[in-house]
Amino acid sequence: MVFEFRLIKKDLHTRARLGKITTRHGQVSTPVFMPVGTQATVKAMTPEELKEIGVEIILSNTYHLYLRPGHELIRDMGGLHRFMHWDRPILTDSGGYQVFSHCELRQIKDEGVYFQSHLDGSKHFLSPEKAVEIQEFLGADIIMCFDECTPYPATRDYTAASMELTHRWAKRCKDFHETEKRRSGETEIKKNEGSGFSPIPPFSHSPVQALFGIVQGGMFNDLRKESAQAITEIGFDGYAIGGLSVGEDKMLMYEMIDAAAPFLPAAKPRYLMGVGTPEDLVEAVARGIDMFDCVMPTRNARNGTLFTKRGKLGIKSARYANDPNPVEDGCGCYTCRNYSRAYLRHLFAANEILAARLGTTHNLYYYTRLMADIRDAIETDRFQEFMEGFYKIAEEG
Amino acid sequence: MVFEFRLIKKDLHTRARLGKITTRHGQVSTPVFMPVGTQATVKAMTPEELKEIGVEIILSNTYHLYLRPGHELIRDMGGLHRFMHWDRPILTDSGGYQVFSHCELRQIKDEGVYFQSHLDGSKHFLSPEKAVEIQEFLGADIIMCFDECTPYPATRDYTAASMELTHRWAKRCKDFHETEKRRSGETEIKKNEGSGFSPIPPFSHSPVQALFGIVQGGMFNDLRKESAQAITEIGFDGYAIGGLSVGEDKMLMYEMIDAAAPFLPAAKPRYLMGVGTPEDLVEAVARGIDMFDCVMPTRNARNGTLFTKRGKLGIKSARYANDPNPVEDGCGCYTCRNYSRAYLRHLFAANEILAARLGTTHNLYYYTRLMADIRDAIETDRFQEFMEGFYKIAEEG
Numbered sequence: 001m002v003f004e005f006r007l008i009k010k011d012l013h014t015r016a017r018l019g020k021i022t023t024r025h026g027q028v029s030t031p032v033f034m035p036v037g038t039q040a041t042v043k044a045m046t047p048e049e050l051k052e053i054g055v056e057i058i059l060s061n062t063y064h065l066y067l068r069p070g071h072e073l074i075r076d077m078g079g080l081h082r083f084m085h086w087d088r089p090i091l092t093d094s095g096g097y098q099v100f101s102h103c104e105l106r107q108i109k110d111e112g113v114y115f116q117s118h119l120d121g122s123k124h125f126l127s128p129e130k131a132v133e134i135q136e137f138l139g140a141d142i143i144m145c146f147d148e149c150t151p152y153p154a155t156r157d158y159t160a161a162s163m164e165l166t167h168r169w170a171k172r173c174k175d176f177h178e179t180e181k182r183r184s185g186e187t188e189i190k191k192n193e194g195s196g197f198s199p200i201p202p203f204s205h206s207p208v209q210a211l212f213g214i215v216q217g218g219m220f221n222d223l224r225k226e227s228a229q230a231i232t233e234i235g236f237d238g239y240a241i242g243g244l245s246v247g248e249d250k251m252l253m254y255e256m257i258d259a260a261a262p263f264l265p266a267a268k269p270r271y272l273m274g275v276g277t278p279e280d281l282v283e284a285v286a287r288g289i290d291m292f293d294c295v296m297p298t299r300n301a302r303n304g305t306l307f308t309k310r311g312k313l314g315i316k317s318a319r320y321a322n323d324p325n326p327v328e329d330g331c332g333c334y335t336c337r338n339y340s341r342a343y344l345r346h347l348f349a350a351n352e353i354l355a356a357r358l359g360t361t362h363n364l365y366y367y368t369r370l371m372a373d374i375r376d377a378i379e380t381d382r383f384q385e386f387m388e389g390f391y392k393i394a395e396e397g
Numbered sequence: 398m399v400f401e402f403r404l405i406k407k408d409l410h411t412r413a414r415l416g417k418i419t420t421r422h423g424q425v426s427t428p429v430f431m432p433v434g435t436q437a438t439v440k441a442m443t444p445e446e447l448k449e450i451g452v453e454i455i456l457s458n459t460y461h462l463y464l465r466p467g468h469e470l471i472r473d474m475g476g477l478h479r480f481m482h483w484d485r486p487i488l489t490d491s492g493g494y495q496v497f498s499h500c501e502l503r504q505i506k507d508e509g510v511y512f513q514s515h516l517d518g519s520k521h522f523l524s525p526e527k528a529v530e531i532q533e534f535l536g537a538d539i540i541m542c543f544d545e546c547t548p549y550p551a552t553r554d555y556t557a558a559s560m561e562l563t564h565r566w567a568k569r570c571k572d573f574h575e576t577e578k579r580r581s582g583e584t585e586i587k588k589n590e591g592s593g594f595s596p597i598p599p600f601s602h603s604p605v606q607a608l609f610g611i612v613q614g615g616m617f618n619d620l621r622k623e624s625a626q627a628i629t630e631i632g633f634d635g636y637a638i639g640g641l642s643v644g645e646d647k648m649l650m651y652e653m654i655d656a657a658a659p660f661l662p663a664a665k666p667r668y669l670m671g672v673g674t675p676e677d678l679v680e681a682v683a684r685g686i687d688m689f690d691c692v693m694p695t696r697n698a699r700n701g702t703l704f705t706k707r708g709k710l711g712i713k714s715a716r717y718a719n720d721p722n723p724v725e726d727g728c729g730c731y732t733c734r735n736y737s738r739a740y741l742r743h744l745f746a747a748n749e750i751l752a753a754r755l756g757t758t759h760n761l762y763y764y765t766r767l768m769a770d771i772r773d774a775i776e777t778d779r780f781q782e783f784m785e786g787f788y789k790i791a792e793e794g
Contacts, residue, residue, distance in 0.1 A: 040743065044750040069743040073719050077739050085735045322470050338482045342474050346437065346466040353441040353753055 003141070003210035003237055005269045011383045015261070015288035018378045021269060023089045023141035024208050025081065026056070030269060030290040031374055033281065033367045034059045034091060035298060039068070040084040043298050044356040045364070047086040053333070053361065054368045057089040057141075059293040062134055063098030067117050067124075071137040079139030091293070092140040094131040094173075094214075097149045097242070097274070108148065110165065128172035136180060136209060144240065145173040147214040152246040159218035166216045167230045174234055177211045210237035212271060218243060219252055221259040228263035239264045240271040241289075245280070254283055261288040278307060278370055282390055285374055286383070297367045301359030304348045307366040309393045315359070320345040333365035334358075400538070400607035400634055402427075402666045408780045412658070412685035415775045418666060420486045420538035421605050422478065424453070427666060427687040428771055430678065430764045431456045431488060432695060436465070437481040440695050441753040442761070444483040450730070450758065451765045454486040454538075456690040459531055460495035464514050464521075468534040476536030488690070489537040491528040491570075491611075494546045494639075494671070505545065507562065525569035533577060533606060541637065542570040544611040549643040556615035563613045564627045571631055574608045607634035609668060615640060616649055618656040625660035636661045637668040638686075642677070651680055658685040675704060675767055679787055682771055683780070694764045698756030701745045704763040706790050712756070717742045730762035731755075 002024040009018040019030040035042045035050065037060045042050060050058065060080060065071060077083045080090055099106060099115050106115040112127030131146035147166040150159050213236035217223035231239060241260050244253045257272065264270055271291035272284050281292055297307065304316040308328040315327065326336035327344065335344070335358040347355035377386035399421040406415040416427040432439045432447065434457045439447060447455065457477060462468060474480045477487055496503060496512050503512040509524030528543035544563040547556050610633035614620030628636060638657050641650045654669065661667055668688035669681050678689055694704065701713040705725040712724065723733035724741065732741070732755040744752035774783035 039747040039749060040740070041749050041751045044754075046751065046754070064747075068747060069718065069739070073739065076719055077721055077737060083737070083740055083743075085740075321466065322473055324474055340474060340480070342466070342470065343437070343480055343482075350436040350465060352436060352438050353750055354438045354443070356750055357441075357443070357754075 002208040005238065005267070007267060009378060011286075011378050012381060013384045014286040014387075016285045016374075016378050016383050017266075017288060017290060018375055019269060019290055021057075021089070023210070025087060025089045025141055028056045028089055029375055031281070031285045031371055031378075032057060032291055033371045034291065034293040035364055035367075036061070036293055036295045037084070037086075037090075038295075039064050040074070040080060042360075042364075043302065044353075044360045047084070047088075049334075049361065050086075050364070051088070053365045054372065055088070055364065057091060058086065059091045059093065060084075060138070060140065061095070061098060062092045062131065062138065062144075063095035063102070065092075065138060066095060066126075066134050067119055071134045075137040075139070081139060089142070090138075090140040091142040091271075091291075092135045092138055092144065093273070094144040094146040095126055095134065096131065096147050099126055100149050100151070108165075110168070112146075128169040129176040132173050132176050132180070132211070136177075140209065142210045142212060142238065143177075144212050145170045145214050145236070147216060147242055149246070150216050150218045150243045152219065152243075152248055154218050156218075156220060156223075159216075159220055159223055163216045163218070163223055163227050166214065167227070167234075170213050170231055170236075171234050174211060174213075174236065177209070212236055212238040212240050212269075214240045214242040214273070215260050215264070216243045217256075217260070219248055219256060221255070224256050224259035225263055228260040232263065232265055236268070238269040238271060238291075240273050240291075242273045244272065245275045245294075250280070250283075253280075254287065257284055257287045257289065264288075278367070278390075279394075281367075281370065282374065282387055285378075286387065297363035298360050301361075301363040302356045304355070304359065306359055307363050309390075310397050311394055315341060315344050316348045317345070327362050328366075331362070331365070332369075333362050335362040335365075399605040402635065402664070404664060406775060408683075408775050409778060410781045411683040411784075413682045413771075413775050413780050414663075414685060414687060415772055416666060416687055418454075418486070420607070422484060422486045422538055425486055426453065426772055428678075428682045428768055428775075429454060429688055430768045431688065431690040432761055432764075433458070433690055433692045434481070434483075434487075435692075436461050437471070437477060439757075439761075440699065441750075441757045444481070444485075446731075446758065447483075447761070448485070450762050451769065452485070452761065454488060455483065456488045456490065457481075457535070457537065458492070458495060459489045459528065459535065460492035460499070462489075462535060463492060463523075463531050464516055468531045472534040472536070478536060486539070487535075487537040488539040488688075489532045489535055489541065490670070491541040491543040492523055492531070493528065493544050496523055497546050497548070505562075507565070509543075525566040526573040529570050529573050529577070529608070533574075537606065539607045539609060539635065540574075541609050542567045542611050542633070544613060544639055546643070547613050547615045547640045549616065549640075549645055551615050553615075553617060553620075556613075556617055556620055560613045560615070560620055560624050563611065564624070564631075567610050567628055567633075568631050571608060571610075571633065574606070609633055609635040609637050609666075611637045611639040611670070612657050612661070613640045614653075614657070616645055616653060618652070621653050621656035622660055625657040629660065629662055633665070635666040635668060635688075637670050637688075639670045641669065642672045642691075647677070647680075650677075651684065654681055654684045654686065661685075675764070675787075676791075678764075678767065679771065679784055682775075683784065694760035695757050698758075698760040699753045701752070701756065703756055704760050707794050708791055712738060712741050713745045714742070724759050725763075728759070728762070729766075730759050732759040732762075 004022040021028040103115040128146040135143035150162040213231040217227040320341040323341040377383040401419040418425040499515040500512040525543040532540035610628040614624040717738040720738040774780040
């Protein structure tokens with residue numbers, strides 16, 4: 001097994017943890033934030049730039065890649081890492097979230113979900129088995145179970161039924177993945193039959209992929225606990241908490257993390273899906289979460305909203321028109337080292353591609369540095385102090 | 398005087414020349430292609446990436462910068478080099494071409510041109526003096542005379558009158574620039590009065606800027622000759638041929654270059670404005686041209702048209718959907734070293750920013766390498782041979 005999680009340290013005053021994930025594409029220090037590369041690219045960035053910022057792992061979206069360019073094409077091109085020229089770890093989601101949020105015409109059945117592509121209306125079917133197979137074709141280091149992301153708000157009855165469906169699907173995902181692992185193990189290296197592309201080496205997938213389970217349970221404390229226990233019972237390489245940051249109040253989200261996290265095994269990584277703001281990351285780390293992903297730093301950057309220790313900065317504002325200072329004083333990112341707010345504001349006003357690049361570079365640097373600061377604080381027993389300082393600077397604005 | 402042109406070598410069989418331009422921001426080997434950075438950014442690229450490709454000089458557009466963010470703002474931010482973080486030479490055009498091509502409501506008078514902004518309809522006036530002053534504020538290394546780009550087609554009468562207006566304007570540009578140079582020379586360093594931005598050093602403009610004259614004369618052999626002689630008579634640091642590549646046949650364009658270039662002083666650089674295709678560059682170099690600019694490599698890249706030695710490649714085509722090869726075999730650019738045609742095609746299909754980046758990188762590398770190959774061929778007395786090979790490979794396709 002190439003996947004491993006080592007718990008290095010537990011904070012004395014909070015439930016914050018320091019850890020290290022090992023994959024065949026290298027190591028990841030946790031707590032970690034994973035930038036989102038929806039369509040096999042973290043928007044506006046090259047892999048080299050992500051590395052320079054210190055990004056150790058990215059997330060990519062199964063739903064989007066399945067529809068375009070197709071998981072078989074990516075397998076034929078040597079897998080997602082080679083296709084997009086990223087040689088560090090990748091996590092792929094299961095496609096479930098996108099099917100439920102992007103697709104109007106869908107039918108949820110026990111066998112899976114029938115839906116129409118948001119691109120061209122073509123009809124498709126995703127099941128637990130299919131979602132795992134697609135992710136195996138993509139060749140990510142960590143793959144996710146197919147789940148139903150319970151909508152918000154939802155009744156208790158709907159939430160419970162939805163949670164149970166997610167549990168049944170989780171079991172099927174694991175069974176399918178285990179079978180695939182055994183099958184691949186027998187043939188050692190699974191070849192690209194009929195691909196015929198000489199420059200690409202034979203490609204092997206499932207034996208080295210870690211499979212994470214997903215906890216659901218909506219906004220009900222007891223269901224969150226029940227789901228955490230049921231998913232743990234099935235047994236996975238890591239555990240995600242899904243169905244949060246879907247419109248609920250922040251306090252409610254933190255409560256749901258508190259309801260689920262303590263019932264997940266301490267020896268495995270915990271991943272809070274689709275979260276969140278810098279504050280969310282700090283709060284969730286304190287609640288025992290190790291991994292995060294969110295489009296916020298990249299999407300906000302393209303809209304001109306930049307993160308700083310003192311809060312968000314809307315760079316398009318006329319107040320920055322002739323401001324010679326960097327986005328954030330003392331920031332070590334490429335953008336802040338070389339460009340003024342005035343120049344960035346001009347690029348956004350002129351709708352230049354470089355605006356998205358420089359904004360994304362800054363925001364991902366901010367998120368990556370925040371996680372590095374968090375890890376450093378846990379390591380040196382200063383995490384609680386770090387949290388206080390984090391809020392103090394933000395309030396001073 | 399910080400500006401200098403040194404003619405290193407003349408080809409034995411054609412009129413091709415090898416030269417070196419020296420500016421306060423470094424040297425430029427000619428023949429050279431200048432990528433276009435319309436709005437103080439070469440679209441999709443950072444300055445570091447341009448340098449990695451080997452770009453030695455870029456062009457920026459006075460008209461666009463004057464309207465947004467404004468030449469006074471750029472002066473207050475320390476000049477265009479500092480504003481856009483590019484420390485190599487910059488050439489700015491005069492804004493004339495854009496006024497004539499972008500602005501519907503304009504009045505051409507002897508004193509200058511009244512026009513409305515294409516952005517917001519606001520009313521503006523550009524004169525020879527104003528155009529030079531704006532360029533001095535921007536602080537480019539090479540600035541251009543304000544001219545009328547004669548439309549195509551045009552009658553002989555219109556063309557002659559337009560040419561004479563350009564000549565009168567050229568004289569006024571030179572007079573104004575000389576006066577400014579004397580004035581600046583007296584105060585040694587012209588300070589940014591009232592800017593108050595501490596991190597920006599005092600900024601000096603005109604004393605070190607080279608002013609180029611522009612030859613017009615439409616599609617008339619004798620007018621081109623007359624214009625070249627008249628502009629040479631006034632006397633400039635370099636000479637441009639304007640008003641070509643405006644819709645005329647290629648053969649006619651080459652004929653016009655032949656009509657003008659021999660009457661320009663051999664000791665000064667010659668710049669063919671807004672040209673062109675790789676073939677145009679090769680043909681114009683053979684006719685004695687040293688400098689070029691064109692949006693073609695950057696604009697085509699964003700549309701998915703990529704240049705190769707064997708011709709243009711429309712990367713969006715379905716034929717490249719699962720093509721594992723680079724855009725061009727043997728190409729040393731970042732794109733070709735790391736990405737397949739299949740991946741590029743996917744990025745273009747998904748409308749990703751990285752598509753524009755990787756395409757632009759390849760096309761600018763192609764143009765820059767082409768010019769380096771041309772210089773090498775002139776230096777080693779193989780330019781004619783190079784031309785033959787260039788066409789042979791292109792024909793084989």
